[in-house]
Amino acid sequence: MIDPHELSESLEVLAPEAPRGPRAPAVKPSLPKPSGDDGRMLGQTLGAYRVVRRIGKGRMSTVYMGEHVSIGSHVAIKVLHPHLAADPWMVARFYAEARALSLAAHENIVTVLDTGAAGPSQHYLTMEYLEGRPLAALAAVGPLPAHKVVPILTQVCDALAAGHARGLVHRDLRAENILLIRRAGSEHFVKLLDFGTAALVGESRTLPPADGRIDVHALGAIAYQLLTGRSAFDDALDRQSRRCSPREVNAAVPEALSALIERVLADRPEDRISRAEQFREALTAALQGAAPVAAPQPVVQAQPRPAVKPAAPTEPEEATPSLPRARGAAGPELQVRFHDAGGAPMGLLRCVDVGRAGLFACREGTLPSLMSRVRLTFLFPNGRELSCGGEVVRHVDGELARVWGMPAGFGVQFVNATKELKEAIDGLARSELPTPPYGFPAPVPGVAEAPVPSRDDSVAEPLLRDMLSRPEGDPYALLKLKLDAATADVRQRAREEQKKLEALRERPLSSAQQEKLTLVLGRVTAALGKLGQPEQRLEYDARIGNFQGVARCLAAGVRATDLEAHRRRYLSARRASETRAMVYALTARSYEGQGELDKAMAQYEMALREDPLNLELQRAYWSLKRKLDVAHSLTPQASLMR
Numbered sequence: 001m002i003d004p005h006e007l008s009e010s011l012e013v014l015a016p017e018a019p020r021g022p023r024a025p026a027v028k029p030s031l032p033k034p035s036g037d038d039g040r041m042l043g044q045t046l047g048a049y050r051v052v053r054r055i056g057k058g059r060m061s062t063v064y065m066g067e068h069v070s071i072g073s074h075v076a077i078k079v080l081h082p083h084l085a086a087d088p089w090m091v092a093r094f095y096a097e098a099r100a101l102s103l104a105a106h107e108n109i110v111t112v113l114d115t116g117a118a119g120p121s122q123h124y125l126t127m128e129y130l131e132g133r134p135l136a137a138l139a140a141v142g143p144l145p146a147h148k149v150v151p152i153l154t155q156v157c158d159a160l161a162a163g164h165a166r167g168l169v170h171r172d173l174r175a176e177n178i179l180l181i182r183r184a185g186s187e188h189f190v191k192l193l194d195f196g197t198a199a200l201v202g203e204s205r206t207l208p209p210a211d212g213r214i215d216v217h218a219l220g221a222i223a224y225q226l227l228t229g230r231s232a233f234d235d236a237l238d239r240q241s242r243r244c245s246p247r248e249v250n251a252a253v254p255e256a257l258s259a260l261i262e263r264v265l266a267d268r269p270e271d272r273i274s275r276a277e278q279f280r281e282a283l284t285a286a287l288q289g290a291a292p293v294a295a296p297q298p299v300v301q302a303q304p305r306p307a308v309k310p311a312a313p314t315e316p317e318e319a320t321p322s323l324p325r326a327r328g329a330a331g332p333e334l335q336v337r338f339h340d341a342g343g344a345p346m347g348l349l350r351c352v353d354v355g356r357a358g359l360f361a362c363r364e365g366t367l368p369s370l371m372s373r374v375r376l377t378f379l380f381p382n383g384r385e386l387s388c389g390g391e392v393v394r395h396v397d398g399e400l401a402r403v404w405g406m407p408a409g410f411g412v413q414f415v416n417a418t419k420e421l422k423e424a425i426d427g428l429a430r431s432e433l434p435t436p437p438y439g440f441p442a443p444v445p446g447v448a449e450a451p452v453p454s455r456d457d458s459v460a461e462p463l464l465r466d467m468l469s470r471p472e473g474d475p476y477a478l479l480k481l482k483l484d485a486a487t488a489d490v491r492q493r494a495r496e497e498q499k500k501l502e503a504l505r506e507r508p509l510s511s512a513q514q515e516k517l518t519l520v521l522g523r524v525t526a527a528l529g530k531l532g533q534p535e536q537r538l539e540y541d542a543r544i545g546n547f548q549g550v551a552r553c554l555a556a557g558v559r560a561t562d563l564e565a566h567r568r569r570y571l572s573a574r575r576a577s578e579t580r581a582m583v584y585a586l587t588a589r590s591y592e593g594q595g596e597l598d599k600a601m602a603q604y605e606m607a608l609r610e611d612p613l614n615l616e617l618q619r620a621y622w623s624l625k626r627k628l629d630v631a632h633s634l635t636p637q638a639s640l641m642r
Contacts, residue, residue: 041054041062041064041079042054042064044118045069046066046077046079046116046118046122046124046126047116047126048068048069048070049067049068049069049075049077049126050066050067050068050069051064051065051066051077052064052065052066052067052074053065055076060080060081060084060090060094061078061079061080061081061094062078062079062081063077063078063079064076064079065077065129066126066129074129075126075127075128076126076127076128076129076130077124077125077126077127078124078125078126078127079122079123079124080094080122080123080124082121082122085120085121085122085123086121089491091123094123094125095115095123095125095413098112098115098125098357098413106158106159106162106163108155108156108158108159108162108189108190108191108192109159109162109163109191109192110127110128110130110179110191110192110193111127111128112125112126112127112357113126113127113128113356114126114356114422115357130179130181130191131181131182132179132180132181132182132191133179133180134175134176134177134178134179134180135152135175135176135178135179135180135222135226136174136175136176136178138180138188138226139175139222139225139226139229142229143226143227143228143229143249143250143252144226144227145252146227146252146253146254146257146287147287148188149223149226149227150257150283150284150286150287151188152178152180152188152190152226153219153222153226153279153280153283154280154283154284155189155190156173156178156190156192156219156222157219157276157277157279157280158276158280159190159192160173160192160216160219160276161275161276161277163215164212164215164275164276169212169214169215170194170214170215170218171529172194173215173218173219173222174218174222175222175225177192177193177194178190178191178192178193178222179192179193212274212275212276213269213272213273213275215276216264216272216273216274216275216276216279217264217265217269217272219276219279220232220261220264220265220272220279221233221265223246223261223264224246224265227246227249227250227253227257227261228246228249228250228253229249229250230249231572232265233573243262243265245258245261245262246258246261246262254286254287256285257283257286257287259286260273260282260283260286264279333350333352333353334350334351334354334359334378334379334380334428335348335349335350335351335379336348336349336351336376336377336378336379337349337376337377337379338361338374338375338376338377339374339375339377340368340373340374340375341372341373341374341375343375346368346374348379349361349362349409350362350407352407354428355425356414356417356422356425357413357414358390358411358412358413358414359411359414360407360409360412361409361410361411362407362408362409363408363409363410364398364408365398366505367392367395367397367408367410367505368392368410369502369505369506372391372392373389373390373391373392373415374389374390374392374412375387375388375389375390376388376389376390376412376414378421378424380424380428381428384424386418386420386421386424387421388414388415388416388417388418388421389414389415389416390412390413390414390415391412391413391415392410392411392412394410394411395410395411395518396408396409396410396411397514397518398514399511399514399515399518455510456509456512456513457504457507457508457509457513459507460507460509460517461513463501463504464504464513464516464517464520467497467501467520467524468516468519468520472523475527475528475530475531476531478523478524478527479493479494479497479524479527479531480493481493481531483546483548483549484548484549484551484552485531485549485552486552486556487531487532487533487534487552487553487556490528490531490532490537491528491532494524494528494531494532497524498521498524498525501517501520501521501524504517505517534552534553534556534557534558535553535558535562537549537552537553538550538553538558538563538566538613539566539570541553541612542566542570542612542613543570545608545609545610545612546612547608547609547612547618547621550608550612550613550618551618551622554615554618560615563613563615564613564615566613567611567614570613571611574610577610577611578610578611580607580610581607581608581611581614581617582607584603584604584606584607584610585603585607585620587603588600588601588602588603588604588607588620589620591603592624597627597628597631598628600624601621601624601625601628604617604620604621604624605621608621
């Protein structure tokens with residue numbers, strides 16, 4: 001339960017004129033506050049780069065330009081804020097971005113070059129340095145012609161397809177996260193930023209393939225804004241209102257393109273285009289005046305193909321038409337010998353997408369536990385052998401591999417990789433050796449995979465059945481949390497559920513149970529993504545009218561300036577809500593003035609359900625609740641019970 005005394009005091013320190021520096025979460029008062037002084041970073045050397053100047057600053061990190069101390073080349077260095085480095089969960093989230101980007105190598109996705117730490121409170125990653133402008137700046141100009149918009153959208157589709165092929169979902173696709181740079185003779189070459197951060201918040205988990213449609217739907221909203229100069233949701237005052245088509249807003253939009261955008265933004269998910277590859281093809285066809293592609297088939301109907309193909313001198317079979325491989329998705333491969341943390345051999349595995357930060361190991365059957373440590377020995381083509389540690393950061397089981405058109409296996413993030421190893425991997429990436437296509441991992445000599453049991457495991461089944469019975473779309477119900485649960489309790493409960501489910505991987509699960517396990521793990525991860533961080537939880541709680549959850553977010557450190565920005569977006573689609581909230585608030589103050597506190601509380605609650613992000617209403621409600629609790633505690637009956 002929320003303590004109104006504690007929360008009222010927390011809300012009192014929130015004011016519109018609050019300083020812009022991030023505040024330490026209220027649930028962890030021992031964390032130091034940010035100094036806001038970034039000058040100390042200038043001139044420091046991180047790895048091989050000297051910090052030259054600050055580029056920008058966000059809630060989690062500050063980005064600097066770095067210059068190589070020897071050759072003068074430039075990179076972008078993202079440094080986690082020192083006050084967040086004391087929180088292991090935040091550090092894990094920071095490195096999750098590097099892991100995601102490493103696994104989704106693509107020319108339209110910003111490239112992570114390296115990661116490192118210069119002491120316990122200075123975590124950083126280096127990325128390619130890019131000069132350009134965000135797509136949001138172009139969108140602000142007004143409606144753009146279709147022949148300029150479509151090439152930008154198709155590049156974003158290529159980037160999304162590369163990520164989705166690895167099971168990575170952006171989940172925060174906005175015009176601000178799409179950078180336009182000059183390259184290859186184009187002024188609008190796309191670089192997608194922050195890919196995978198939302199999907200890999202805290203701990204990396206396997207995600208259901210249907211989640212990819214979240215990104216496609218978000219891209220449809222961006223397309224609508226570029227073509228019309230207005231938000232796709234401006235007309236969404238209530239569920240009965242109809243959104244104007246792009247062509248109705250801007251007559252210059254081709255009819256086929258307008259119809260395509262409307263389909264991507266359809267209210268029912270099953271009516272939308274679900275794959276980035278399909279959206280790309282349809283965009284090209286619509287620009288040429290062709291009709292949009294036929295309705296997409298459900299993901300579960302994708303035709304599987306064999307995980308292993310006999311070694312024969314024939315051309316490899318093509319991927320099914322609905323699952324084309326993303327352009328630029330494949331990377332260098334190597335044979336790598338694996339041992340678990342205890343030194344037990346795991347066999348010689350074919351590894352693809354080998355980069356400076358990690359790789360993907362192809363393996364059918366039982367996979368090592370997520371977040372477990374492994375030891376790797378790389379067998380380079382020239383006979384050289386190099387070793388390093390690693391951490392298992394993702395799973396792709398057999399069923400997901402067939403749906404996504406990639407090998408089954410697990411992703412590994414390197415731990416303490418030496419400079420010698422990184423240089424050897426760089427040399428491998430520059431080699432001219434062809435990379436075999438995905439979907440046909442070579443058999444590992446001498447390693448027999450355990451057969452999949454045909455019968456359900458009696459220990460795992462009750463837990464899986466219980467998780468599947470919980471409401472899918474309600475993260476509070478899924479995690480069995482109260483609406484006013486503290487943020488720390490949300491994270492703890494999600495990790496407990498993940499730990500219980502991950503333990504089932506060691507059980508002899510049937511194929512059906514393995515599918516169920518992947519599904520429920522994805523649901524728990526999605527719930528943690530919605531509720532585990534105050535900023536994300538704030539938006540979700542506002543949508544469902546959970547003003548108590550909003551209060552928890554405020555107490556956990558959301559700034560008043562950020563709250564007001566969220567409130568403006570919230571009310572822009574609910575213009576009548578603010579008026580209704582004002583009426584309820586005036587009635588509440590009238591009751592309060594007459595001493596009828598219980599009636600005033602009821603009116604304040606109704607006001608907050610309409611306008612849950614209103615800071616003044618939150619203050620008034622919790623202040624009154626504190627008075628009411630004090631009044632109740634002084635009744636004769638309460639005094640006798642003490």
